[in-house]
Amino acid sequence: MSFNKWEENVRKVIPYTPGEQPKERNIIKLNTNENPYPPAPSVRKVIDDFDISAMRLYPDTDSEILVNALAERYNVRPYNIFVGVGSDDVISMAFMTFFNSDKPILFPDVTYSFYDVWADVHRIPYRICPLDDDFRINPKDYKTENGGIIFPNPNAPTGVLESVDMIEDIVKSNPDSVVMIDEAYIDFGGKSCVSLTEKYENLLVIQTFSKSRSMAGMRIGFAIGNEKLIKYMNDVKFSVNSYTMNTVTQICGAETVKDEKYFSETTGRIISTRERTKERLKKLGFVFPDSMSNFIFASHKEKNAGYIFEELKKRKIFVRYWNKPRINNYMRITIGNDEEMDELFKALEEILHE
Ligand SMILES: *Cc1c(COP(=O)(O)O)cnc(C)c1O
Numbered sequence: 001m002s003f004n005k006w007e008e009n010v011r012k013v014i015p016y017t018p019g020e021q022p023k024e025r026n027i028i029k030l031n032t033n034e035n036p037y038p039p040a041p042s043v044r045k046v047i048d049d050f051d052i053s054a055m056r057l058y059p060d061t062d063s064e065i066l067v068n069a070l071a072e073r074y075n076v077r078p079y080n081i082f083v084g085v086g087s088d089d090v091i092s093m094a095f096m097t098f099f100n101s102d103k104p105i106l107f108p109d110v111t112y113s114f115y116d117v118w119a120d121v122h123r124i125p126y127r128i129c130p131l132d133d134d135f136r137i138n139p140k141d142y143k144t145e146n147g148g149i150i151f152p153n154p155n156a157p158t159g160v161l162e163s164v165d166m167i168e169d170i171v172k173s174n175p176d177s178v179v180m181i182d183e184a185y186i187d188f189g190g191k192s193c194v195s196l197t198e199k200y201e202n203l204l205v206i207q208t209f210s211k212s213r214s215m216a217g218m219r220i221g222f223a224i225g226n227e228k229l230i231k232y233m234n235d236v237k238f239s240v241n242s243y244t245m246n247t248v249t250q251i252c253g254a255e256t257v258k259d260e261k262y263f264s265e266t267t268g269r270i271i272s273t274r275e276r277t278k279e280r281l282k283k284l285g286f287v288f289p290d291s292m293s294n295f296i297f298a299s300h301k302e303k304n305a306g307y308i309f310e311e312l313k314k315r316k317i318f319v320r321y322w323n324k325p326r327i328n329n330y331m332r333i334t335i336g337n338d339e340e341m342d343e344l345f346k347a348l349e350e351i352l353h354e
Pocket of ligand 1: 033085086087088089112152156182184207208209210216219220221
């Protein structure tokens, strides 16, 4: 490839590849870990009652209504919360704010495939720490010199949950760097590290409304941490774009957080479906690390994952597959509702018994 002179000064990156969002209807979409249930019913009323003339005005740069609702729900102070346009926005801001050392940041080999993309775009050196054969983190890997640490808990795409004690040990061993725990899937049965943020000023916990709160399309993410961490993040955010989260989203987000009953009902339903799905997958000859998230990372004893993925797609069932070392014989199946899972199993039985 030949470059024009100006192209020498382009910030060249290989972008993140999100899961497909097919335009067709009548498909079964189990590929991006979206929630099969609608958002909390009170969100309906917010939309119906919204006075559109409010759109003339810039949104509240502090997203106060949402921050306050989150502070109450998570038992912290508003100054402990940073909100952003999806946790992707929050994590990118956090990388920019905290990962400015010459030392490499650390994250696992099998993990959220956005981390290396952000590291590259923000020009942060990184080192990958391979998970063990059971896709578990070895805490020793995170006790070497580093410029920061990030991993999801439960991990994606494996679904494996690590203990709060193990994470506390890592945070405690790294007083000189910021440790970020990406809790995108913590509401599906895991124990959160939020309470540790009171004790450790170098810990940032990140969560999202996209999975457990059924709002992937609204783009809401947030981080909880020490007042100083949050202040530093806001300084960076207000140096890039102050008006990121729109007014409607702020109000809808706040309403969602207040409906605890609906939240525990829908996450509970997903957890039950997940446990039934594990049993059915086992019977069909799949193996998988035990998942504490809203997806299962499964491999079949005989049939190749890439093949099953393509066959499911022909039947309009979308799951996620990566043709990457170590994981190219796995597919990640999002937990849908019971009817969707029944359709999935009907198709799998067909494909496996051909
Ligand atoms: C889905 C996901 C996110 C991003 O979610 P947003 O929709 O941007 O809030 C972040 N981290 C992990 C591990 C995820 O799976």
